[in-house]
Amino acid sequence: MRKSSVFMIMATLSSTCYYLFVTIILSLCPITLCATVVEDLKNLHPPLDFNTTIMTNCLKNPSLRYCMGSSSMDLDEIFKFTIVASHLCNESKNPNCVESFPKIDLRNRPYIAPLYLSFGFFWKYCPLTILSIDLSNNFMKGTFPIELLHCTQIHSLDLSINELSGEIPIKGFSPLTNLTFLNLSYNCFSESELFDSQFFRRFNYSSFIHSGALLDHQRFTLKVVVLLVGFPVFVIFMVICLGWLCFHRPDILPRKLRRSSRFTPAILKAATCGFSSENLVGKSDVVHIYKGVLRDGTRVKIEMYLDDISRDGYRKFVEECKVLSELHHKNLVRVLGWCRSRTFRAIITEWTKEETVEMWLSGSSPPWNHRLKVLMGIVGCMRYLQQEWPQVDYDLNTSSLLFSDNMEPLISRFKVGDQNSNRRKICKFGVLLLEMILNKGVQAEFGGSDNGGFIRYMRSLNLADLQQMIDEKMEVTEASYYNQVKQALSLGLMCIEQSNCDQPSLAVIFNTMARAYKSNLVLPSANHRTFHGDRFKGHVLVQSR
Structure with missing residues (x-):
């Protein structure tokens, strides 16, 4: 509940007491220094x-603000209010601070105005005689000083x-029914729909010039122009960027948006x-072969045909290539x-x-059990291709079979060929099997890509x-090994x-x-190169995918 003004206090206090207060205040502190108020x-x-x-x-005038509201009064707060009122009356250059207190004028007083705004008890008991408050041009920061709205009788603010x-506390202005002049221009308030409210209709546009609260038509026009022009430009730019990524660097896109098997020259150039x-x-x-690293860290080989x-x-x-990129087996070089x-x-x-x-x-000079493991991996891959991709043909020459990092044999040359070439594929495996067992002299005599003579x-x-031509480097001394080699021949x-x-x-092959391999699962000799990551572990089944 609002209290009375300092004028009413001064008018109703006993003359002796009032003049005593004024004498003490004016004698102890110069009114021109804001520090004296504190x-x-x-x-x-x-x-x-x-x-x-x-x-x-209060008995003489119950309408006084400090007499209304609560039964218990804060006398110390009311006394402080009288002191601040006396100082503020003089700071505002009122002609007669004893008889009237019609205005608060602290414009162009950036060091004093924030001090008086901080005295909440003064605005709580705002003098009823104050009709005008001017705090303009003080560079005040922060939110709207809602303390001023306690002075409900004012006509001008x-x-x-500043x-x-x-936000402007629009609802807080409702009790200020006498307010006819309001100037909030040149501030930084948040933009709001004031022009649609009853609050705005009480005043005119000049009250809110460059206040930030009203829609700036020039700025609005600029925003519209930027939106109408900038948004299409942005969309076109994004489409161009997306198109460039799709056609040149799809590896930058999320994995779901990529065409997994289609590479672009830009990707290969970067790799x-x-x-x-x-x-x-x-x-x-005709062909250049490069090594490279894709964006995701995959090491690749690029066969470039000119x-x-x-x-x-x-x-x-x-x-x-689409067919070959679908092949997945541990004994096949993967086509990406x-x-x-x-x-x-x-x-x-x-x-x-x-x-x-x-x-x-x-x-x-690998021993027989190592050679048998290589043959087992190759024949397992052949079975996978026959069952899943019978149209894929492949080369089984010892010069084209590679090793992976864990020493798994890899078929590296394959293509989409005749689906009815199983007989020829089995013949290729027979040549490979003999080459893996016989000595190099026999192989050198029939060297070259044509196996017809061999x-x-x-x-x-x-x-x-053939038993006389077995490679002596295999050191087949055990009878079981020797029988396996004869069966293989x-x-x-x-x-x-x-x-x-x-x-x-x-x-049948x-x-x-598989039977030979299963019966031959022993640890490799320390004198020979070992195979890492033995994936059979006593099983004869070969994973096809």
Whole structure:
């Protein structure tokens, strides 16, 4: 509940008591220094008869603000109010502070105005005679000083040219029914829909010039222009960026938005540091082979073909790559995808060691159980391809079979070929089986990519002749090993037979090799190169996916 004004206090206090207060206040502190107000509030205390005086005043005039509201009055607060009122009356340059207190004028007083605003008890008992409050041009910061709204009788309020921010307490102005002049211009209030409210209709536009509360038409127009022009430009820019990413660097997009098997020249260029010579690992007139690292850290091999093929040839190339990229087996070099530009086409595969089975046989002289494991991995992969991808043909030469990091044999050369070539595939395995057992002299005599001479020569020999050609580096001394090698030679001869009736099926080959491998699971010799990550662990089944 609001209290009375200082004028009413001064008018109703006994003349002796009032003049005593004024004399003490004016003699102890210069009114021109704001520090004296604080000192007065700190050092002065109500006289002993102040309570009696207040009670007498309330009996004479119950409408006084400090007489209304509560039964218990804070005499110390009321006394402080009289002190601040006396100072503020003089700071506002009122002509007669004793008889009237019509206005508060602290404009252009940036060091004093915040001090008087901080005295909440003064605004609580705001003098009823005050009709005008001017705190303009004081660089005040913070939110709207709602303490001023306790002076419900005022006619004029000027808070212009400050730095006030936040929301204007529109509802707080409702009790100020006599307010006819309001100036909140040149502040930083939050923009609100004042023009749609009854509050705005009480005043005119000049009350809110550059206050931040009203919609700035020029700024609004600028926003509309920026929105109408900037948004389409932004959309076009985003579409261009997205299109560039989709067609040039899809590897930057989330995985769900990528075409997993389609690579772009920009991706390959980034993976190889601009096709640098340091990443060039092989070169001929038709193909360049690069090593690279994709954005996700995958190491790859890029076979870049520089030949010019027809549109129909490229279509077949893409269809073949799509099929090959679907192959997943631990004994197959994985095809990750393909790429085409105006100057080349490329196949991208996982990076593997450069060691071939041929190099492994010549260099490390592996024992029979290691060779058997390699053969078991190859025949397992052959069964997977026959069951899942019968249209895929492959090469089983010792010079094309590679090793993975954990020494798993890998078929590295394959293509989409004749689905009815099972007989030829079994013949290839027979040649590989014989090459893995016989000494290098026999293989060197029939070197080259054409195995025709080697096959014809093998067909002319019997099993006893072949036993004399077994590679001595295998050191087959145990009878069980020797019997396995003889069975393998016999199986190899059956695989290269011309007659379909005499040639074993892939299922028979797999079962035969699996039985031999199962019975031969022993730890490798310390004198030979070991195989890491033995995945069989006593089982004969080979995972197909």
